[in-house]
Amino acid sequence: MNDAFDFESRFAKGLPVTQPKWSGFAEYNFIGGHNDPESIPVEGLIEATARVLRRRGQTLATYNQDSGPLGDIEMRQFLAGKLAKFRGMSAGENEILVTSGSGQALELINQILCEPGDTVIMEEFTYQGAMNRLRARGVNVIGAKLDNGGLDIDALAVQLDELVKSGTLPKFVYTIPTVQNPTSSVLSVERRRKLLDITGERGIAIVEDECYADLLWDETWPSSMMAMVGSEHVIHVGSFSKYLAPALRLGYLVAPWSVLNQMIACKGGGTGALEQMVVADFMQNQYEAHVNGLKERLKAKRDVLIEALEANFGTAAEFGVPPGGIYLWIKLPPEVDTLQLADAALKQGVAFNPGPQWSVDPDAARSHLRICFANPSEQALRDGVAKLAQICFEETGIPPRSANVSR
């Protein structure tokens, strides 16, 4: 096949920018939301496949199996039970939509709620994927102040009033209350209560993204906002990417039927049934054992990463100790431009997410970076951080000292 026919001259206008051809992962792969390979429950998934296909394999012969467009019925039953037990929720099977990753859930929310020129509130540092999707639709994204406890609710209330006064009613507040991405804060029950109230009173919806809520090491986490009284304006989003496997492309959202029905009309072909069936069967049997094992490994990796950062960056790297999740949000001295550092590091096989890409105002995170510790081995975390410190020193003179020895 050759390119003799000029398809490109026939492309529609305004298409998204293309990326260079994929050429494999970096040697030290600290970006994105990749997970721990050793925690993929290979044998558990094989057993689940055998069980569920012998029980219901013939349903694969029909579009949407025997379950309709909301998704596999056993998957929705599992989710209803899990969300009740671990997030305090009371969603019925018909209030849950299975999606191809939480990315599709966010896309559907944006599609049915947002038009170009609309305004959405996000945490000042937030998930790049969510921000990019909104901006691609021409939505005006406004950052809200974070502190160590997550969203600063009092500041947000003032901000919302100012917006409303100036004639702008935001479509929704997008928040990651449990293990905030990238700062890892957990919003307290008190703040959740207040956030529900100040948005409800003003008629502003909340999109609560709880993709990381299964990965808190402290077991006494707060319930989801959707579980609380007065949460009729909340849409809840979750995913299997973080507590099972991102390549499966399985996510979900919880919302009233009127919202889900409109999303179904937008969703197109649907989400693969084999994944839904297998994961539902596996999780129904092994959710707790699996998640506990995964969390143990992640916690150990977090500790290795922190140790490596302290050893190699010393006081140059500032960060909080995350109570869960898969990443660390690090602040380097203001001399370091992490966008430049990311380019230099990638050339030497170290990939991380530069702060500006995770920030509504890129300048506000000019010296920040995000390191995902779930995917690399403990040895790769040690070696990669040492290498990153070396590259950073060569590029910026920081960190000036490593393991108490001047370079």
Added chain:
Amino acid sequence: MNDAFDFESRFAKGLPVTQPKWSGFAEYNFIGGHNDPESIPVEGLIEATARVLRRRGQTLATYNQDSGPLGDIEMRQFLAGKLAKFRGMSAGENEILVTSGSGQALELINQILCEPGDTVIMEEFTYQGAMNRLRARGVNVIGAKLDNGGLDIDALAVQLDELVKSGTLPKFVYTIPTVQNPTSSVLSVERRRKLLDITGERGIAIVEDECYADLLWDETWPSSMMAMVGSEHVIHVGSFSKYLAPALRLGYLVAPWSVLNQMIACKGGGTGALEQMVVADFMQNQYEAHVNGLKERLKAKRDVLIEALEANFGTAAEFGVPPGGIYLWIKLPPEVDTLQLADAALKQGVAFNPGPQWSVDPDAARSHLRICFANPSEQALRDGVAKLAQICFEETGIPPRSANVSR
């Protein structure tokens, strides 16, 4: 959860129309592209899952596994081999994009090539899903004449010249050359050659949808157009929905890298990896045995359907005998309005696709209907067709005689 918050008043404008809540399939389910439940290779899929997860299960921990955004590498390797062996093609792994069903493939083609007001040529009777997707984008769909051999190429050449003369260069010709949907014709090699030439000369792309090309009962089928010299303007589409299972949501398209790269940028999260891995492993080992078994069952069902139509509708039902595929396109006498008949039949548990929904000009297929014979049992085909004839008689007086006995 209740609906106290009025999400609907906040919906974006111009969203697609919603459907009534799904309430299960009709008793006699002759619609859509559902497949034969008995042919789902349950044990084969279980074995493939065990093999592939033990070999590569850990790759699920990364987005797009170890394969990049075009799709699972083993899936693309299987497809390259299969398309070479059975469709005569020479596509490399990097010219194949795995999609969530052929529906997503068509959506991506439309997205990168079409703007509102553009023109696309389709066969006068064609796949509803493809037509609806184009019209939802504001594309002007023009029908091209079909005869028993598929597209009438000479008539199409005249039609294209007239369009070009009037200032309209169609973006592409969408065709289903092998087991045309819904008429079941197979385009000859000679016509494929001519179609390539008349479109290539005029600078018009071809979208060749070969979703049914694996299901021809006669083994000497023509190669795909993309396999032929001078096919640089062809995009090839395929799917596992028809020769394995529609609920898996696995399709693919073949195109030059420049086209695929733009599609990747539009595709979003990607297609589930477990499905890709399992199906690639299964097909690599058992494609021919599986497809041959499926084809045998489908051919038997076709024969049962034809027998039932002849017994119950007599000469009132006109149809060709399909050489493959999963449906029959039936013409009833002009007194019968199949849209009305479909409503009446559905109330009594018989679901079929009325012709107008499968026709660029709805009026041209006012008395046609499409029956998919893959999903119902042979008994359900017999009983459902008898019931349909009875309902049709009650509604329209047709067929006047059944099994040579006046009603």
